[in-house]
Every structure is written in structure tokens, then in C-alpha cells.
Amino acid sequence: MRAIKKRIVSVCVVITIFLLILTARLAELQLFRTESFGSHHINLIEESVKQRTQSVLIDDGRGSIVDRRGEPLSAGVEPSVVLFPFIKSLNWPSEKVASITGMSEGIIHSLVSRAKKPVILSKKDGAELTQSDLTKINEFKFPGVYGVMVQEKPSELSASHIIGYTAEMPVTAKKRYPDKKLPLTMKIGAAGLQKAFDAFLLPESETKLLYHVDANNNPLFGVNVKYIADSSAHYPVKIKTTLDSDMQQLTEKALTQAGIKKGGAVLIDIQSSSLLAMASKPDLNVNGSSSSLSNYMLESMKPGSIFKIVTAAAAIENGLDHPSARYNCNLNPYGGAEEDRQLGSLSFDQSFSRSCNYTFNVLSNQLIKKVPDYMETTAEKMGLVHPVGWQGTVFHYSGFKQFPEEKQGTVWSDNRDKGSPKAVAQTAIGQKDVQVTPLSIANMMATIARGGKGMEVKTAEEILYKNGISMYRFPNSELANVSIDHYTVQKLQKLLRLVVSDEKGTGVRFRTLPFEVSGKSGTAETGRKDAEGHNLINKWFAGYFPSDSPRYALVVVDADTIASKAAANQVFYDIAAGLK
Incomplete structure (x- = not known):
């Protein structure tokens, strides 16, 4: 009998403990942790409401991105x-x-x-x-x-790489916003302007229509539908960009029609140093290959003869641009056997306009003996080494960058190469280890066109409250340590003009445009081959126009292409002609 009582007491104790545990669990669920349950901080009240409601999202509450005229680029x-x-x-x-x-x-x-x-x-x-x-x-x-x-959202996404995209990234969200309780399903900026301005674009609340339903999706409380919206006059905000939708569409169309698979174009307003258009190929596809996610206009790549502008500037500054000097441009870049392109005996100016490699071999090796660090210091002065996109302090955000993915440029990977005449010659013509971004090349052209004053490139003009009042306006900002002296700029302007006006210049095809173009071509060997064994190159044309009253700086690069299919010149021509 005593044993039976013992068993009954034991069972009662177990049941009591079980009920206490169950009660504690229910209290946790319904009283104490209803808004932040579990390691994922799930809001149980919201989830229970979702189970018995149907809703339609009118607006996710995230701020929008518009062009310079206020036309929507992200969502309208x-x-x-x-x-x-x-x-x-x-x-x-x-x-x-x-x-x-x-x-x-x-x-x-x-x-x-x-x-x-x-x-x-x-x-x-x-x-x-x-x-x-x-x-x-x-x-x-x-x-x-x-x-x-x-x-x-626009049916055809324009400026997709520069606008960027959002994604569900709960781990990143927690690191980025440790003091905020964000829903696990909330999308945050993953790239481009969506990432740069994410802290401003985050939604305060959604706008939706909803009604309560039973298990058969029939209305529970009659057919009354609730309208839920944020009544704030300030949020969500708009990011007003400097982009021009018409110019952006012109740029994207030119790249597509020319069949460029990898590369893109950058168009800058010279006077304000504002980005008017930027397009990268392949097109952005969040669910596609990783290469489609890259904005190649912000990636470093080999520039080829575009870099001769740097060597030419250093030669001018050091008095090596003698008009009487002649160079045997039948020789290869190292002064050896004949070059494929037989250009004959050329002056300094002609060597630039016709892109003679041998001349820049001679000049670079003369310069490096005279000024050992001339290449990197001149490249830095022209804005090719450090990022050129707008950055600064915005409210309490220090080091704010409008181009968060922008890469740096490089000139030398190993300073010991400066002792090799062949390595010096290759570097002087934009080969070897030289890497620059198309954005920095476009900004260099704008700097030369405006007379040598370097400015940061802006792609956002201001942040606007919901009611249209300005929250913050991004000021024009000079680039630190980027400045070209007046005499050198004048000489460079003459050289860039000659590339097109010289009947044997590498930009002669642009003479048929209704205005004069100044610029420079570039062909960089990548050291890679395609499936058929053809050498892959980066083909460039960078310039500004009209030459006598510059308005636009434009750079086009057709990357990892073969010479017979290179379309950079065609795209440059089509965009310039479309701008008029």
C-alpha cells in the first residue's frame, strides 16, 4: 500500500513539474517574449495576425531612387x-x-x-x-x-548596376544595424545606391489593405477591409540622383546593339562632375552568374594606351616633348624587330595621336631615370590611383561613399620592376600591372577638359523628405591631390584633339560627328584566350566633347573581346551622336 502511495506521489510530482514547465512555456509565448521569440527574434503577435488575415501590399515603405528630373528609377x-x-x-x-x-x-x-x-x-x-x-x-x-x-517597379530596369538591388540578408542586417530590431524577411541594400543609402531608405512601416479570414479564406468580421499606412510627412525619403533617364537609356541601347558582352560606358557632366549615365555588361541578374552582379565601370582593369596620357603628361612636365625629336615607330615597343604597325618616323605629337608604342618606351625609360616615381605620382595627380566617387560625412555617417563598390587603381605591383627597361616600357603603355577603373578614366577626361581641376564624381544630388523638402544636399567636392598644371593641361588638350583631327589618328572615325571630339583609344592585352584560341583584349575609347566647349566626358570599354569584334568605338560614336 505504501509503495502504491509512493508511486502516486511520484506521478503527481512529475505531472506537476510538466504542468509548470508547460505553464512557463505558455507564459513565455504569450506574455514575456511575444514580440521577440527565439534566436531569430520572431514577433509572435504579428505572425498570429498573419495566419488569420489576407492583405495586399500597397507600398513596402522603402525609400525610392529617382533621376535628376524626379522620374522613378527604383520604384514608382x-x-x-x-x-x-x-x-x-x-x-x-x-x-x-x-x-x-x-x-x-x-x-x-x-x-x-x-x-x-x-x-x-x-x-x-x-x-x-x-x-x-x-x-x-x-x-x-x-x-x-x-x-x-x-x-x-519599372518593367525594364534602367541603370540597374548603379541603382543596385536589395536582398534578405538577416546576418548582414544585424551587423549593419545592431541597435535595430528588423524583421528577418526585410530586404536591405546589397549593392549600388541601394547599399550606399540603405540607412536612409529603410522602411518605417508598410502601407497595406487587409481583412480577417477563416480557414476557407472567407471574411471573419463581415467584409470590412482596413487600410494601414504611415501618416508621416517625412518618410519614406527619395534619393534624387544626377542620372538622366534619357541618356541612360541611350547608353544601354548603344551597348546592347553593339553586342558588348562584358564592359560598359560612363558618361559625366564635365562642369558639375555629375554622373549622367553608367551601364555595365552583362546586365544585372540577381539570380544569374556572379559576373552579372559586377559593375565593371567600378572594377579595375588594364587600360592599354589610354595610360599613355599619364606618360605624355610626365614628359610635358619634364620638358621631354621636344617638337624636333623624331622616333622610329617602325620598331616594336622595346626597340627591337619591326612592329606590326609600320608608322614611320614620328614626332612626339604624332606618336600620341597614332599611338606609337616605341616612343613611349623611350620616354618612360628617360623619365624613370630622372624621376623614379614619376608614373605613380603622375597617375595619382590625374586621379587614377584612388577612388574618385563622392565620399565624406553625411550627418553622423563618416566615410559615406556614393560608390561603395568602387575599386582602387594600381601602377606597380612590385617596385623592383622599375629597374627593368622592358617592364617600364610595358607599364608606360598601360600593360604589365597597370589597373584602373573606367570611372576614374572618365573623371580624368573631365579633369583635363575643365582645365586641370580634379573633382569627386557625384551620382546623388540630394536626399528629399516625402514632402519634397531637402534633408541633405551633396556639395561639389574637389579631389584631394588631383590637379594638373595649366601648361600641361593645354598640351594634353591639344594632343587629345589631334587623335581625332590627325588624318592618321586612332580616333579619325569621330571626325564625321557634328562636333569635334577629343580623346584617346586604348587596346590592352589581357593575357587570356577565348575557346577558339583568339587573344582577348580590352578595347577602349575615352574622350570629351565638344572640344571647344566641353560638356560631356565619355568612356567606353569592350572587355575580354577579340580585335575583330571590338565595338568600343562604335558605342562611343552612337552615344555621342545621340547626345548632340
Whole structure:
């Protein structure tokens, strides 16, 4: 008997402990950790509401990115009609909705009858709507039928690499914002301007329509739909960029038509040092290859003869640009056997316009004996070594960068190579270890065109509150240590003009444009081959125009291509002609 009582007591104790544990767990779930449960900090209240509601997202609350005229680049709003599924069992005004939207009543009925979640009718579905049409829809006062402005991403993404993209990255989000409790599913900026301005673009709250449902998705409390929105007059903000949508589309079209697979183009407004257009190939595909995620206009690559501008500038500064000097341009870059291109005896100016490698071998080896660090110091003075994108302090964000992915340039990987005449000659013509970004080349052209004053490149003009008032305006900023003296700039301007005006210059094809172009071509050997064994090159053309009153600096690079298919000149021509 005593043993039975003992067993009963033991069972009661176990049951009591179990009930206490269960009670503690329920208390944790329902009282103490309802808004931040588990290691992932799940909001249990929100999740329980989601289980018994259906909703349609009107706006995710994230700030938007617009071009210099205010046209949306990331996401805009479209007049739309929202139809909730429960109306299929009601006598709703489908005929009137069809008349206002311009859509077939049969198609609308079909969409609603098959819907398991709210149906949104907008321009992409064939609904031609205006703001006044939305007013007419809402005047029906029929539950489940609403006219609203719905956030829409552009069907064709323009400036995709510079705008960037967002992604769900909970680990990164926690590191980036340790003091914020962000939902696990919240997308944050992963690249481009979305990443650079992420702290400003983060949503405060969503705008949505929702209603409570039972297990069969029927309304629980009648057919009343709630409209939930943030009433703030300040958020979300807009990032007003310097980009021009028309110029951006022109640039992207030129690259696509020319069939450039890897490379791109950069267009800069010379006077303000503002980015007008930037496009990179291959096109951005978040779910595609890693190469499509790279903005090659911010990546370092071999520039080839574009780098001769640096050697020419150093020669001018050190008095080696003698007009009477002649160079045997039938020789190869190292003064040996004949070059493939037989250019004859050329002056300094002609050597530049016709891109004679041998001349720059002679000059570089003379210069390095006279000034051992001339290449890196001159390249730095011309803005090719350090990042050139706008950076500074914005409110409490120090070191804020408008181009977060921008790489640095390099001239020498090993300073011991300065003792090798062959390595010096290769470096002087943009080979060996020379790596620069297309953005820095474009900015160098702008610096030369504006008279030698180096400026940081801006791609964002200001941050605007929701009501249009400016939160912050990015000032024009000079580039530290980037400046070319007046005499050298004048000589460089003459040389760059000669590349096009010289009947044997490498830019002669641009003489047919309705304005004069100044620039420089470049062909860099990459040391790689394609599947058929052809040598792969980086083909460049960089310049500015009109020569007598410069407005635009433009750089085009066709990377990892073969000589017979290189299309950099064609793209440069098409973009310049389209700008007029």
C-alpha cells in the first residue's frame, strides 16, 4: 500500500513539474517574449495576425531612387484597382469596374474567380487608369473593391548596376544595424545606391489593405477591409540622383546593339562632375552568374594606351616633348624587330595621336631615370590611383561613399620592376600591372577638359523628405591631390584633339560627328584566350566633347573581346551622336 502511495506521489510530482514547465512555456509565448521569440527574434503577435488575415501590399515603405528630373528609377506608384477574392460570392459592380479600367468584364471575372489572394489591376494588365478614375472606383463604396496608388517597379530596369538591388540578408542586417530590431524577411541594400543609402531608405512601416479570414479564406468580421499606412510627412525619403533617364537609356541601347558582352560606358557632366549615365555588361541578374552582379565601370582593369596620357603628361612636365625629336615607330615597343604597325618616323605629337608604342618606351625609360616615381605620382595627380566617387560625412555617417563598390587603381605591383627597361616600357603603355577603373578614366577626361581641376564624381544630388523638402544636399567636392598644371593641361588638350583631327589618328572615325571630339583609344592585352584560341583584349575609347566647349566626358570599354569584334568605338560614336 505504501509503495502504491509512493508511486502516486511520484506521478503527481512529475505531472506537476510538466504542468509548470508547460505553464512557463505558455507564459513565455504569450506574455514575456511575444514580440521577440527565439534566436531569430520572431514577433509572435504579428505572425498570429498573419495566419488569420489576407492583405495586399500597397507600398513596402522603402525609400525610392529617382533621376535628376524626379522620374522613378527604383520604384514608382501606379493607379491601380484592388479586388479582394471574397467579392466573387457577392453582386459587385464588375461592369462599372470594367468600363473604368478599359478591361474586359469577362477577363476581370475570370481573374477574381480563380484568385486566392487580392487581384491588382494596373497598367501592366491593360488597365488605363488616372487619379480621377480611382476616385470613381472608391465612390462605389463597395467593400473589397478599392482604387489606390500601388508601388510598381519599372518593367525594364534602367541603370540597374548603379541603382543596385536589395536582398534578405538577416546576418548582414544585424551587423549593419545592431541597435535595430528588423524583421528577418526585410530586404536591405546589397549593392549600388541601394547599399550606399540603405540607412536612409529603410522602411518605417508598410502601407497595406487587409481583412480577417477563416480557414476557407472567407471574411471573419463581415467584409470590412482596413487600410494601414504611415501618416508621416517625412518618410519614406527619395534619393534624387544626377542620372538622366534619357541618356541612360541611350547608353544601354548603344551597348546592347553593339553586342558588348562584358564592359560598359560612363558618361559625366564635365562642369558639375555629375554622373549622367553608367551601364555595365552583362546586365544585372540577381539570380544569374556572379559576373552579372559586377559593375565593371567600378572594377579595375588594364587600360592599354589610354595610360599613355599619364606618360605624355610626365614628359610635358619634364620638358621631354621636344617638337624636333623624331622616333622610329617602325620598331616594336622595346626597340627591337619591326612592329606590326609600320608608322614611320614620328614626332612626339604624332606618336600620341597614332599611338606609337616605341616612343613611349623611350620616354618612360628617360623619365624613370630622372624621376623614379614619376608614373605613380603622375597617375595619382590625374586621379587614377584612388577612388574618385563622392565620399565624406553625411550627418553622423563618416566615410559615406556614393560608390561603395568602387575599386582602387594600381601602377606597380612590385617596385623592383622599375629597374627593368622592358617592364617600364610595358607599364608606360598601360600593360604589365597597370589597373584602373573606367570611372576614374572618365573623371580624368573631365579633369583635363575643365582645365586641370580634379573633382569627386557625384551620382546623388540630394536626399528629399516625402514632402519634397531637402534633408541633405551633396556639395561639389574637389579631389584631394588631383590637379594638373595649366601648361600641361593645354598640351594634353591639344594632343587629345589631334587623335581625332590627325588624318592618321586612332580616333579619325569621330571626325564625321557634328562636333569635334577629343580623346584617346586604348587596346590592352589581357593575357587570356577565348575557346577558339583568339587573344582577348580590352578595347577602349575615352574622350570629351565638344572640344571647344566641353560638356560631356565619355568612356567606353569592350572587355575580354577579340580585335575583330571590338565595338568600343562604335558605342562611343552612337552615344555621342545621340547626345548632340
